[in-house]
Amino acid sequence: MAGSMTQIESVEEFDTLLRKSQNLVADFTSGWCKPCGFITPKYNALAQQYSNVKFVVVNVDKNPVLSRRYDVKELPTFLLFRRSRKVDVCYGLDEDALETKVKKLASKTN
Numbered sequence: 001m002a003g004s005m006t007q008i009e010s011v012e013e014f015d016t017l018l019r020k021s022q023n024l025v026a027d028f029t030s031g032w033c034k035p036c037g038f039i040t041p042k043y044n045a046l047a048q049q050y051s052n053v054k055f056v057v058v059n060v061d062k063n064p065v066l067s068r069r070y071d072v073k074e075l076p077t078f079l080l081f082r083r084s085r086k087v088d089v090c091y092g093l094d095e096d097a098l099e100t101k102v103k104k105l106a107s108k109t110n
Helices: 011-020 034-049 064-069 095-107
Strands: 005-007 023-029 054-059 077-082 085-091
Touching: 011 023, 011 054, 011 064, 023 034, 023 095, 034 054, 034 095, 077 095, 085 095
Parallel strands: 005 054, 023 054
Antiparallel strands: 023 077, 077 085
């Protein structure tokens, strides 16, 4: 079964998914961020590959509260959560680093 991708529309939606998801990766991005667009295909591929990880996209312009909460200062920023706690972060266009971190998150079974 392929993983799923959710566009976050509100803080409440993000918080609900965070509570319900064992593993979650949040892509903090924006439509004006050209580098963000470059890594989107890799992020989408990871979402298809890891069915035990919830993948979400947070538009920083539409969700400034979440951006401030997690101190997002550069784009793209990927935050990795396990049981609602931030466990890792990945910045920029390093596809290999992102994949390694997602694989590590997905491999935890408890």
